[in-house]
Amino acid sequence: MTQNSRKIILVDMNAYFASVEQASNPELRGKAIVICGDGRTIVVTASYEARRYGIKTGMTLPEARRLCPFVIPVIGNLDKYVDVSLRIHKIMLEYTDQVEVFSIDECFLDVTGVEHLWGGAVNIAAGIKKKIKEQIGITCSAGVAPNKVVAKLAAKSKKPDGLTVVEPDEVENFMFPLPVEKLQGVGIGARLSEKFRLMGINTARDLAMADGGFLKARFGVMGAFYKNVGLGRDSSRVKKYSEQAPVKSVGHSHTLPKDTYDISVVRSYLLMLCEKTAARLRGYKLTGRTVFLMVRFGDFEIFSGRETLKSCFNTGYGIFSLAWKIFERVLPLKKAVRLLGVGISNLAGGDTQQYLFEDMQKKQKLSAVMDEINAKYGELTVKPSSVIIAQKHGILGRCGIISTRLIK
Amino acid sequence: MKLITKKNEILDSLQVAQFFISTGSTLPLLSNILFDAQDDFLFLSATDMDISVKIKCRVEKVEQAGKTTIPKKIIPLIKEFTDDIIKIETDKNDNTKVVCKKASYKINGLPAEDFPVLQLDEKKLESITIPQKLLKEIISKIYYAALKDTTKRNLNGVYFKFEGKIIEAVATDAHRLAYYKTEVKTGVKSKFDYIIPLKTINEIVKVLSDDETKEITLNFYDKVIEFQMENMDIVSRIIDENYPNYNQVIPKEFNMEASVNKEEFAAAIRRASTITSDKSKIVIIKFEKNKLMIIAQAQDEGEAFEEIDIKYDSEPVEVSYNAAYIMDVLKVIESDTIEIKLISSMNPGIIKGKGNDDFLYIVMPIRK
Numbered sequence: 001m002t003q004n005s006r007k008i009i010l011v012d013m014n015a016y017f018a019s020v021e022q023a024s025n026p027e028l029r030g031k032a033i034v035i036c037g038d039g040r041t042i043v044v045t046a047s048y049e050a051r052r053y054g055i056k057t058g059m060t061l062p063e064a065r066r067l068c069p070f071v072i073p074v075i076g077n078l079d080k081y082v083d084v085s086l087r088i089h090k091i092m093l094e095y096t097d098q099v100e101v102f103s104i105d106e107c108f109l110d111v112t113g114v115e116h117l118w119g120g121a122v123n124i125a126a127g128i129k130k131k132i133k134e135q136i137g138i139t140c141s142a143g144v145a146p147n148k149v150v151a152k153l154a155a156k157s158k159k160p161d162g163l164t165v166v167e168p169d170e171v172e173n174f175m176f177p178l179p180v181e182k183l184q185g186v187g188i189g190a191r192l193s194e195k196f197r198l199m200g201i202n203t204a205r206d207l208a209m210a211d212g213g214f215l216k217a218r219f220g221v222m223g224a225f226y227k228n229v230g231l232g233r234d235s236s237r238v239k240k241y242s243e244q245a246p247v248k249s250v251g252h253s254h255t256l257p258k259d260t261y262d263i264s265v266v267r268s269y270l271l272m273l274c275e276k277t278a279a280r281l282r283g284y285k286l287t288g289r290t291v292f293l294m295v296r297f298g299d300f301e302i303f304s305g306r307e308t309l310k311s312c313f314n315t316g317y318g319i320f321s322l323a324w325k326i327f328e329r330v331l332p333l334k335k336a337v338r339l340l341g342v343g344i345s346n347l348a349g350g351d352t353q354q355y356l357f358e359d360m361q362k363k364q365k366l367s368a369v370m371d372e373i374n375a376k377y378g379e380l381t382v383k384p385s386s387v388i389i390a391q392k393h394g395i396l397g398r399c400g401i402i403s404t405r406l407i408k
Numbered sequence: 409m410k411l412i413t414k415k416n417e418i419l420d421s422l423q424v425a426q427f428f429i430s431t432g433s434t435l436p437l438l439s440n441i442l443f444d445a446q447d448d449f450l451f452l453s454a455t456d457m458d459i460s461v462k463i464k465c466r467v468e469k470v471e472q473a474g475k476t477t478i479p480k481k482i483i484p485l486i487k488e489f490t491d492d493i494i495k496i497e498t499d500k501n502d503n504t505k506v507v508c509k510k511a512s513y514k515i516n517g518l519p520a521e522d523f524p525v526l527q528l529d530e531k532k533l534e535s536i537t538i539p540q541k542l543l544k545e546i547i548s549k550i551y552y553a554a555l556k557d558t559t560k561r562n563l564n565g566v567y568f569k570f571e572g573k574i575i576e577a578v579a580t581d582a583h584r585l586a587y588y589k590t591e592v593k594t595g596v597k598s599k600f601d602y603i604i605p606l607k608t609i610n611e612i613v614k615v616l617s618d619d620e621t622k623e624i625t626l627n628f629y630d631k632v633i634e635f636q637m638e639n640m641d642i643v644s645r646i647i648d649e650n651y652p653n654y655n656q657v658i659p660k661e662f663n664m665e666a667s668v669n670k671e672e673f674a675a676a677i678r679r680a681s682t683i684t685s686d687k688s689k690i691v692i693i694k695f696e697k698n699k700l701m702i703i704a705q706a707q708d709e710g711e712a713f714e715e716i717d718i719k720y721d722s723e724p725v726e727v728s729y730n731a732a733y734i735m736d737v738l739k740v741i742e743s744d745t746i747e748i749k750l751i752s753s754m755n756p757g758i759i760k761g762k763g764n765d766d767f768l769y770i771v772m773p774i775r776k
Contacts, residue, residue, distance in 0.1 A: 310556050311581070321559065348685065353583050353730060354772035356657045356756060360582055 005168070007121040008238060009109040010143045010151040011092065011128055014160035016105035018047035020084050021074050023137035032068050035076045036061060044076055048160055078284070084136060091131045093241060095124050100239040108148055110238035122165055129163060146171065149186045149234035153178065156185065175232035176205035183207075186229055187222075191255065204230045219300045250284065251292070251343020252276045259298040259336035266337050270323055272387045273342045275316035282371055286347045287312035291322035294341035295330060303330050312348050315367050316384070319344055409474030409498040411445045413467035415489050415508075421452055421465040422483045424640070427611050429480055430456030440477035442523045443496075445470045453523070459608045459644040460526040468493065475520035476502045482515055526643045528629055534596050535627045536570060540637065542590065543624055544616040546577045547609055549740050549767050550586035554579035554606050562649040566609045569601040570628075578654045584733045584771040585654060600628050603647035615640060658770055659756055662749040664722035666695055667762065670746045673700070674738040676714040680704040681731035683712040689731040690774055695750075696724045704731070727753045728774040734759070737769040 013019060017035040022028045032050035034043045043064055046055040053068035064071050085104050092099045095118065098110035109128075115121040125142040132140055139161040143154025146168045154164040154174070166174045180193040180201060188196075199218075201207050207230030215223030228234060252273045260266065270293075281288060292306040305326040313319075323342045355361045373382045422441065430438045433456065442453035448470050452463045476498040485506065486494065495507040502517040547566065555563035560582065569576040573595035577588045612635060616624070627634035635642040681689050685706045694701040698720055704712040727750065738746070743761030750757045759769045 309559060311583070349690070352775050354754070354775055355582050356580065356585055356770065356772050357582060357652050358656075 006110065006112045006146050007115050008145055008148055008151040009111060009121060009125050009128075010102075010145075010148070010155045011088075011107050011109070011125070011132075011140050012142070012152075012155045012159075013088070013105035013132075013138060013140045015045055015047050015051070016138070017045040017076055017081055018050070018074075019138035020081055020136075022047060024080070028072065028074070031072055032070065033072045033074050034061070034064055036073050087136060088132055089241065091135065092128055095128070097240050097242065098238050099241040101241070106152075108151065108238045122163070125163055129161075147232075147234040148236055148238065149229055150174065150232045152186055153182070156182075171232040175230070176203060176208065178204040180204070180207065183229060187225065188229060189255075204232070206230070208232075222300050249292075249343045249345035249347070250277055250281050250286070250288070251341060252280075253294065253339060253341030255339045256337065259338045261333050261336050263331070263333070266327070266340065267324070268387055269340055270327065270342060271316070271320050271384055273340060274320035274323055275383055275387065277342055277344060278314055278316035278319050278367070279371055279374060281314050281344060281347075282367065286349065287314040287352070288344035288347045289313065290344065290346040291319050291326070292343050292345065293323045293326040294339075295327065295337055296339035296341075297335040298338050299335055300338075301335065305329060308346065311353070312346075314352070315363060317363065409443060409445050409476055409496070410470070410472035411450060411467050411496050412469045412471065413450070413494050413496065415486060415491050415494060417467055418450060418452075418465055419483075419486055421450075421463045421639075422486060424615055425452045425454040425461060425463055426480060426483055427614060428454040428456065428459060428461040428642075437477060437518050437522055437524070440479050440518055440523070441482070442475065442477050442520055443498075444475045444520070446473045453525070455524060455526060457524060457526070458605060459611065459642065461611075461643075462641040464639045474498065476504060476517050477520050477523050478504050478515055478517045482506065485513060485515075526632065526645070528627075528632060528634060528643060531629070533628045533630070534598065534600065535625055536592070536596050537594065537623050537625045538575075538592050539620065540616045540622045540624045541618055541620055542592070544613060544618065546575070546588045546590065547613045547616075549588050550577055550579040551606065551609050551613065552579070552736050552740075553581060553584055553586035553769075554609075555581040556606070561647060562603060562651055565603040565605045565647045567601065567603050567651045567654075569599070570596045571599040572596065578651070580652070580654065582652075583730070584736075584769065585657065586737070587654065587658065587768045587770070588766055590766050596628075601651070602628075602633055603649065603651055604633060604644060605647055608642070608644040612642065615642075657756060658768065659749070659751055659758060662751055662758070664695065664720070664725055664750045666700065666722075666748045667719035668700060668746050668748060669716070669718070670738060670741060670744055670761075672716045673746065674735065676702050676716055677731055677734050677738070680712040680714055681735065683710045684731060685709065690728055691731045691734070692726060692728050694724070694726045695720050695722070695748075697721065725750060725753055727757065729757075729771060730774060733771050737771075741767070 018033055021033060021035065030049060032053060033047045034050055034055060035045040036043060043055060043057055043059045043061065045057060050068060050071055055064045055067050055071065061073055081104060089099060089101065089107065092107055092109055096109055096111050096114050100108040102108055111121050111124050115124060118124045118127065121144050125144050129140055129142055132138060141155045141159045141162040143151040143164050145151040145154050145166040150166050150171055154166045158164050180188065180196045180203065183193065183204060184190065196207065201210055207226060210227060212224065212227055215227055219226060254269060254273055256269060289312045290306055290308040292304065294302060294304040296302050307322040307326055319342065352364065355364060370382050425441050433439060438456060444451040448467060450465050450467045454461055489508040492509050496504060498504045502519050504515045504517050506513045506515065551566050554566055558564050563580055563582060567578040573591050575590050575592060579586050622638065625636040627636060631648060632643055632645055677691060680691050680702045681704065683704045683706055684690055692703040694703065698718060700716050700718045702714040737759050741761040743764055745762040747760050747762050748757060753773060756770045756772050759771065760767060
């Protein structure tokens with residue numbers, strides 16, 4: 001099979017933001033540090049030294065301090081991380097142009113057909129690791145496997161500074177013992193693995209052996225995908241570096257605490273996501289004009305849509321009015337809503353075109369003042385009143401970032 | 409229905425009717441054109457439910473009066489026929505036979521009875537008759553400034569106000585505004601104001617004539633407006649919302665005033681905008697004593713610098729604009745010299761042709 005003969009490498013930076021800070025500031029090396037957002041108190045990344053105390057991404061700073069009183073908080077600098085990422089990409093591009101930027105700290109490489117030039121895929125992975133350590137000063141974990149899913153799990157299996165190779169005939173041996181929780185990052189999230197557990201699916205092997213018809217009935221089209229994950233099969237292609245460079249978007253997604261049919265709850269969460277997205281967008285000094293919305297229903301079916309305007313904007317309400325227009329396409333709701341994701345792309349510089357009319361000027365000024373207050377006193381201190389419904393339903397502040405690919 | 413016609417008698421009218429056919433409608437009847445033949449005339453109607461058109465054209469001979477609706481594919485078919493006699497004949501099932509020389513086509517249509525007609529309200533309020541050329545002039549000077557999407561419905565159209573002999577027209581997307589004011593010989597007794605959908609405006613401007621002698625009558629109803637021309641009748645819904653208070657945003661007093669050669673300025677802006685990024689076409693315009701400088705920068709892409717001689721005697725000032733907004737207005741101003749009037753770099757600026765007070769363009773700067 002051609003699929004088995006592919007050579008895919010996943011390179012994953014270890015505690016990326018923290019490592020970059022430690023590499024650029026010798027005083028932080030070997031110490032427990034956490035990276036926090038500007039004006040926010042949520043841990044974005046913890047260094048390995050901090051992780052030893054049990055500090056994890058998503059904790060609040062006071063929680064982290066309770067675990068380790070001398071932890072050093074460092075305000076994150078996205079520009080710097082993007083810049084270092086670009087330098088890391090250059091190292092990988094010396095081997096092949098099939099480098100897919102998966103996130104700010106992970107890249108897939110497809111070295112099928114070029115591996116013999118460098119003495120095999122394992123040598124390429126080792127070479128990249130060595131160059132990143134020498135030139136950037138940070139460590140990474142690499143996985144070498146016949147496809148992206150297995151390469152990703154292989155890289156994850158040994159951190160930090162690992163290099164794990166899974167040959168085509170070892171895929172089942174590698175995959176089958178993995179508990180379902182370990183399949184995070186390849187499309188199986190925490191809540192989904194809980195569901196699997198309830199169904200008696202405890203390991204990748206159970207998932208692989210599960211009845212295809214049953215999975216399909218339960219999860220729709222995703223059923224077959226999950227079974228393939230269990231089998232360690234994946235035919236998805238590694239994109240070329242040049243194919244993805246123009247992708248630039250900012251967004252947030254949130255799984256609701258409980259699946260809901262209540263439009264006012266959906267509306268409130270959506271508004272909150274739009275406000276957060278807009279605040280981040282303004283934080284990057286950007287504006288955008290294409291809004292995309294993703295809705296996952298209780299049965300895991302996904303609806304998505306996009307709307308584009310002629311002119312750029314950066315207000316939460318601006319994003320919301322388009323997102324809501326897209327959401328209206330699924331009304332009346334036939335299924336309960338499980339997850340909402342919203343984002344904005346087609347980004348441009350943040351210089352703001354002024355409005356002629358006073359009421360619109362006021363809205364523009366309002367956003368600026370809101371950002372200032374929220375930067376000082378914490379995210380969503382000031383917010384539209386309809387966001388309060390979402391707050392009553394729980395868990396604010398832990399919305400995942402869908403994607404922030406700011407490739408210059 | 410049975411008629412004989414020549415290609416050139418109906419082709420132009422059919423092509424005009426095509427503008428008004430709705431695109432992407434789920435109603436098959438709306439992709440058809442209504443044919444109504446009587447007394448050696450053929451009346452063609454098309455609609456998308458927001459705007460409808462009825463065109464009158466003389467044909468060679470109507471042998472049997474009647475109505476039917478025919479899918480729009482008849483238009484490319486007739487276009488491809490040679491300049492010979494075309495016979496169009498419909499049977500009782502609304503299937504139409506089109507014959508030209510030895511070619512014979514059958515097109516399946518739908519009954520005319522179900523074709524939707526935009527109802528005029530019962531009571532016509534008033535009407536005004538003006539030269540077509542004037543209406544064309546008003547529209548072409550301003551309509552590009554209207555909002556092109558429907559995020560703010562009231563801005564997705566052109567605002568007209570008729571009061572006595574005065575006609576005012578406005579289009580804006582909330583960042584820039586184009587304004588036209590003119591006086592006509594015969595006005596209206598009372599006052600009417602309408603927001604006419606941009607879609608209607610786009611179609612009207614295509615059919616208006618430049619001929620000085622041709623006139624158009626606007627009939628005002630409560631929720632629709634009718635445009636009557638010699639051979640054509642267009643009925644459009646209006647946007648039933650409030651238009652923003654444009655008078656409030658037109659500055660009346662200024663601190664700086666420049667007089668600039670239009671061609672030189674337009675060419676320089678066009679060149680400088682090639683350097684700006686596709687998404688935000690920002691140009692910085694600097695006014696100093698008797699000179700104007702245009703600066704544009706795009707990160708990692710390049711820089712532009714232009715300098716032109718102007719008449720300017722006020723304090724130096726620097727303003728950033730969207731180059732597209734400036735280029736739009738320079739395309740429609742006819743005067744050789746333009747006037748730029750400013751209050752400060754943060755306030756709306758005015759651009760107009762020198763010696764022409766009918767037309768004004770107001771544009772907001774970009775805040776860096």
